[in-house]
Amino acid sequence: MDPIESINVKKDSTLAMLLAAQARGWELSYMELSSLYVRDGVAYGHVKQLRVRDSKTEWYGFESSADVPLGELDIILMRKDPPFNMEYVYATYILERAEAAGALVVNKPRSIRAANEKFYTAWFAHCCPPTLVTRRMADLRRFLEEQRDIIVKPLDGMGGASIFRVEPKNPNTNVIFETLTANEQRFAMAQRFIPEIRTGDKRILLIDGEPLEFALARVPHESDFRGNLAAGAHGVGVELTERDRWISGEVGPHLARQGLVFVGLDVIGDYLTEINVTSPTCIRELDALYGLDIGSMLMDNLQARVRSRA
Numbered sequence: 689m690d691p692i693e694s695i696n697v698k699k700d701s702t703l704a705m706l707l708a709a710q711a712r713g714w715e716l717s718y719m720e721l722s723s724l725y726v727r728d729g730v731a732y733g734h735v736k737q738l739r740v741r742d743s744k745t746e747w748y749g750f751e752s753s754a755d756v757p758l759g760e761l762d763i764i765l766m767r768k769d770p771p772f773n774m775e776y777v778y779a780t781y782i783l784e785r786a787e788a789a790g791a792l793v794v795n796k797p798r799s800i801r802a803a804n805e806k807f808y809t810a811w812f813a814h815c816c817p818p819t820l821v822t823r824r825m826a827d828l829r830r831f832l833e834e835q836r837d838i839i840v841k842p843l844d845g846m847g848g849a850s851i852f853r854v855e856p857k858n859p860n861t862n863v864i865f866e867t868l869t870a871n872e873q874r875f876a877m878a879q880r881f882i883p884e885i886r887t888g889d890k891r892i893l894l895i896d897g898e899p900l901e902f903a904l905a906r907v908p909h910e911s912d913f914r915g916n917l918a919a920g921a922h923g924v925g926v927e928l929t930e931r932d933r934w935i936s937g938e939v940g941p942h943l944a945r946q947g948l949v950f951v952g953l954d955v956i957g958d959y960l961t962e963i964n965v966t967s968p969t970c971i972r973e974l975d976a977l978y979g980l981d982i983g984s985m986l987m988d989n990l991q992a993r994v995r996s997r998a
Contacts, residue, residue: 689767689967691720692738692748699917701971701983702767703747706740708983712991716740717761718750721768721775724758724782731758731785758782759789763990766795767967770805770846776966777801792993795965796947803948803965806843806877811942815935815960817880823872825865832856837881839913840868846918846966853881853913884957885913888924891970892932892953893982896989897944899936902978903928903955904970923970925977931958939963949993950986 689702697703710716717735725732737751758764764786768776780797787793802808809816820831821843832838832854841851852864868876888905902925909920917923928936932955939960943951952968954961971982 689718689720689765690769692718695747697742697744697747699969699972701969702765702967703740703742704971704975704983705765705767705986706738706983707742708981708987710740711984712987714987717756721779724779726782726785729785731782731789732756733758757789758786759791761786761791762994764791764793766793766797766800769967770844772804772844772966792990792997794947794949794990795951796949799946799948800965803943803946803963804843805846805962805964805966806841808963808965809960812935812939812960812963815938817882817959817961819880820878821875822878823869823875825862825869825872828865828869828876828878829861831878832861835880838878839881840864840876840878842868843875843877849918851914851916879961881913882956882959882961888926888956889914889916889921889961890926890932890955891964891968892928892936892955893968893970893974894936894940894943894951894953895982895986896949897940897942899928899933899940899953900974900980900982901928902926902974902980903932904973904977917969923973923977925974931955935960949989 695703706716716738718738719733719735723734732755734755736753739749741747766783780801783793783797818835837855839853854861854864888907890903890905892903893900904923905926906917906921906923908914912920935955948965950968952964974980975982
């Protein structure tokens with residue numbers, strides 16, 4: 689995971705998972721990317737034994753540390769946030785070696801690499817708004833002419849970073865396209881703007897392909913269009929609609945077959961816009977709103993998986 693000392697305790701989904709695992713009496717081993725290494729084909733981690741508390745001031749403590757073969761761990765949760773760069777890819781290679789040695793890695797490293805959170809929606813285009821991925825500015829300009837109001841974003845970001853809304857006659861259009869494509873040297877995504885964003889960008893959490901009954905609609909700040917909590921949006925709990933369930937049914941079983949056990953779908957209005965597989969969030973918010981314990985639901989699933997492999 690990312691450094692535990694800098695998390696937002698109130699909102700951090702990884703902490704919710706840690707609390708649920710600790711409540712079962714499980715031993716917690718903490719690692720950051722810099723803790724991982726491979727020697728002669730064997731994956732190791734410099735791990736710290738961790739204790740956690742649901743406290744705003746003292747939420748963690750370390751008890752001991754040691755270098756251990758990662759294959760000796762029962763379960764490894766990969767919860768490092770994007771950017772999804774080559775360092776992230778290298779980490780998934782290391783975790784694949786741990787997987788080969790017997791550890792259950794969630795989400796599956798190979799599938800994390802395969803399922804770019806923006807681009808993987810192309811496998812479910814029938815659930816999505818009109819979408820373009822390209823490096824060419826001419827393609828983006830034609831798409832803007834067709835759709836009249838679009839969102840453009842990088843393929844490797846998170847939290848609403850570098851997302852732009854572009855409409856005809858925007859004097860900054862060329863600059864935005866140049867920036868996102870790095871002057872046509874980098875792929876970027878464009879999607880038709882969905883006006884229903886004003887009622888929120890819904891985060892639907894899936895466990896082993898099955899959606900929870902409730903989602904968190906992240907409603908943009910009145911001065912913004914981005915439904916990202918990190919960009920100032922606020923969360924509102926909503927029940928899933930029939931369309932939400934249909935999208936989940938189209939996407940969820942496929943993801944589960946790929947070993948993507950814990951996933952967050954982003955749905956605006958009637959459309960799937962992103963598939964979050966690296967470190968999906970919103971557990972704490974939904975737990976607080978509906979009296980759930982999503983971390984425990986996930987741990988139940990993982991415990992069953994470990995037992996089935998024994």
